[in-house]
Amino acid sequence: MSDLKQMYKTLAEDPFPSELTIELGSQKLVFAKRTWVVDGQEKGLRYGENPGQPAALYAPKEGGLELDGVALRNTPGGPVLVSSTREEHMIQAGKHPGKTNFTDVDNGVNMLQYLTAKPAAVILKHNNPCGAAWNEAGVATALQNAFDCDRIAAFGGAVVVNRPLDMAAAEIINSAYFEVVAAPEFEPGVVDVLKRRKNLRILQLPGLAELESFVGQPFLDVKSLTDGGLVLQFSFVNRIRTVDDFLPAEAEKDGAVYAARKPTAQEADDLLFAWAVEAGVTSNSVIFAKNGATTAIGTGEQDRVGCVEITISKAYTKYADRLVFAREGVSLYELEAKAKTDEAAAKTLEEIRAQVQEARGGLAGSVLVSDGFFPFRDGVDVAIAQGVTAIAQPGGSIRDHEVIEAVNQASPQVAMVFTGQRSFKH
Template sequence: MSSEISSIYKRIYSDSFPDRMEINFIDRGGKQTLIYEKVQWNIGGERKGLRYGENPGQEAALYKLINGNIILGEVSTILPGKYLASNVELLQSGKHPGKINITDIDSALNILRYFNDSPCTVIVKHNNPSGVAIASKPSLSFYRALMADRVAAFGGAVAINREIDIETAELIAENYLEVVAAPEYKEGVLDILSKKKNLRVMRIENIKRLDEFIGTEVLDFKSLTDGGLIVQTSFTPKTLKKEDFSLARTTFNGKEYAINRKPTDREYEDMLFGWLVESGVTSNSVIYVKDRVTVGIGTGEQDRVGVAEIARDKAYKKMRDRISWELYRTSWYSLKEELRRKEIEEEVSRLRGGLKGSVMVSDAFFPFRDGVEVGLKEGVTAVVQPGGSLRDHESIQACNEYNATMVFTGQRSFRH
């Protein structure tokens, strides 16, 4: 039975989708049309599209926009020809891509576009980042993003905004990953990556120009159970520099409440980094960042205080595993020696899971002070949130009690 089950993941499914697709928007002023072409690759001498959808047995097809532009009110969508994940060049396929491989890389690029000024790595698993890091060189950014959550990165998709060099490739090859995407690969890198025969290696040249995709909008379609559709324009963060933040301030029952301390330059840097990473995390979400590296990422929860606690707990767990791996090349979960475990526990406790001095980021307002206090009790020194709660004054008071600073973005960042 187990062999039969495992075989379904190796099977290649054909799809019944046509080579072209049109989407028409019709109103009294006429018709606007988007024209798409199905994407296929040469795999072993055959033209093949997506391996399957979210699960084996689900037919799927990838389409790229080749013609048309939609203008809805004051919104004009992205023009054809500016391709990223919809038109990857497969340098090594192993098992050719399925739907999740493409959407994970797309989710990574959605975050990566904001950080093209420095080497940055985004590792994504199931449409959420497991680790994001900016560093002085690609190999260091990859290592820090990986160690932010080494366990969750297993089988993930990696996007790096710089040419992958030998040092970075060797680090990648030490791990099990499904996909790696970059604008280019230095000579000899593909020889190293070819040792991972099932790794999909993608070249996306437009990663070099990712900053051109900041602020561009596309149409986002969501299918309903009854076959209906919801169409929305894609989310675009308005806070792109520190001057776009506003110091937390509100009025409640005729009394004004304001944050006492302004952020330091380092805090502003992490605030901006964290807010832009947050835009690519599934709601409800709270994340912690420090020194432009994610420390704990909480995703997809129903209550805000709960997701703040999950992100906190993950920070502790991931630091235990990182220290265990760096010292003994053994995961925390496999480390048996009690003395070593105790030493690691003490170090993680001393550092509070890396949360001391970190920035806490929330994709929506904190409805009560208990949410923000989860981070403040761990040594968080700065908080980013949209603001707008009837009890914003409680969160402001909490931050002032801990001598922490807080800024509002004035924009919610839900992602579903």
Template sequence: MKDFKGIYKQLVGDCFPSTIKISIGGQTFIYQKRSWEVDGEKKGLRYGENPHQMSALYELINGNIILGDCHFISPGQGLVSALTEKDFHQFGKHPSQINLTDLDRGLQILRYLMDKPAVVIIKHNNPCGVAYGNSLTEAFHRAYFADRIAAFGGCVVVNRSLDRETAEEISQYYVELIAAPDYASGVVDILKQRKNLRIVEIKRIERLADYVNKTWLDFKSLMDGGLILQQSPYTRIKSKKDFYPAETEYKGKTYRIKRVPTEKEFKDLLFGWYIEQGVTSNSVIFVKDEATVAIGTGEQDRVGVVEIAIFKAYTKYADSLCFKKHNIPYKQLEKEIAEGKRPLSQKEEIDFLTKDAYGGIKGAVMVSDGFFPFRDGVDVAIKEGITAIAQPGGSIRDFESIVACNEAKPPVAMVYTGERAFRH
């Protein structure tokens, strides 16, 4: 019988060169391939996106490119690509491409969230849950239970020294990788109880805010061997003052939003917009009290992704309630009720509480990475009790979204970002 589990443990050889030199317009980048010695075996990435794909990680070690007013990031500022053996307190096994791209995406989001203890949980290059907290433990708890189901096997990135209390909570759950600027005494030993967990120290996490205005040269490869080059994504939104009040003109009539966001709503809108910088588009995010309620990702239509985010909010809220109350997933509760092992009343209570809280959406704000081409996406979200919206603006039918917000009882606030946040 073929060992299908074994394919995930194998090390795939790669034929990529030790160095790469890329010249653009007479300017040059020089990259060095990264490898690590694990259990006596020197190797780079375990494999690519899938176990049968070759892959290699390269660090920028020399050169710089300046194109017009765009200064791309220079050598000596490595984060993920600069990791050496000493930065891994535990390898578990050689990291794969997805492990490190998840970590990189988490850092891309976290660079905007350095003011307070924050935790980002990433899986398949999309955040599962993101939260601020008064402590790192609180931030992790809020981020994890924003989507406990998706967080299984995810990558946890924190912006403060990992303390014992937070480590003990994290160690209760299965995660693939943890990254922190450093670890308090005894914390690594707690985490090492999970032998396959990758425990990573990235000291530059403490200075992630320095990367907010830095961009890198982003390569997109085509199946015909062609390349698309672009400046990496970034946002000009740095404070509530950078949002625009929702206003537009249609057929000679001016439409203005009735209500501007409150201070609390502005905080949540900013928080959500920063998370949007690392979410696959089309996407919308529901945020409440500077923590994600639900993240809708990668859908082709705007109203569809709002509906998916709402479905996820209800599903995850019910699961979190069930896990906290009965210490089992919601799906297991349903199964045990069907088998006669638990009373139906337990499910009915969870369902009632979830519906009563609108899956946690009531009182939340909604952030969208693209404009709303029709008012349907706005209407669907308003029905669930959102209080404010941030979106790029620029649709021919922006007036419809403004009317929808003004017609709501009470009126819903809306601001424009004046920029899109697509990621593909």
């Protein structure tokens, strides 16, 4: 088994050149390969998505790109974020970073660019958020709320915050296992606390405090195809920057006009938050959120109602795990194993399951956002049954009137707004 473990420690051979040039018509972009000296060894990425896959990270070096009058973000000299990371930003490298470490952090940047108004924290795993939160109380509270959303999935994840990391946040990080933490800066003494975890990658990325400087400006998004071809697109840009950007949920059918209740101020704020997080979630997806924190995140499902159902199921499991850990100091799965032979443990498990059912997995009072429109009312009905009070979705379905009818028939009536844009991420 020890030989198998070596594959995760071995640096892949790097066949990539020091520069990469992209020419689009008469415009040229030049990128420089990023390497770092770690423990006296200069190398680039450890490997790609898996051991044995050579990979390289390139940062903008020269040039710029303007298409259809839009200046794209692929220009040098921007805020120090992932591709600009140098040795001085790797406060503790642990070992040379791999592709997934950086792409997780980068997707944290992607979401946090729309959450600059308050201290915010995102925990990511496999390039999807496990939990996210923002509030006025500070980065530690945001981080704790994000962690509480999914303590299980957060294991081995990446933490990205948009404010200086304080001591309270550092203690939260050290109470669990994380691979990476990235912050714009660290308050005095915090790095010493974080360094207790020898393999934790600690990144200081000053650009995390400057995200508002480029929000709304797309970058060149490149997708490689199996046959070697390329798809180029402008990156997704979130049009919902304030609650006033939401559109009323209205539809007309056979001469009748259907209109949904408007969200309250708190509901609108939670919808604004959740729609920002939605920019970083693999589609099809839905997000439940309450009081500035995600309560459940559903990712990558093929059908809309199925995504809602699976997300609810996840919420019940994660909520039960949180209750078990708070009460017993073990995971839900450890308690379930013990309950098979221990009568007291079985009784505890039964009590906790009853609590979970009563609280509907912590979803009651949540809002819901969906990255695509609801083609049928079934997904909305399923969410309403869990106590959802407000919904945001793109709109544009031929059955929008049925979906609006679903929220209007709910008791109490559920609010709905349209975003006027889809937020798919593939």
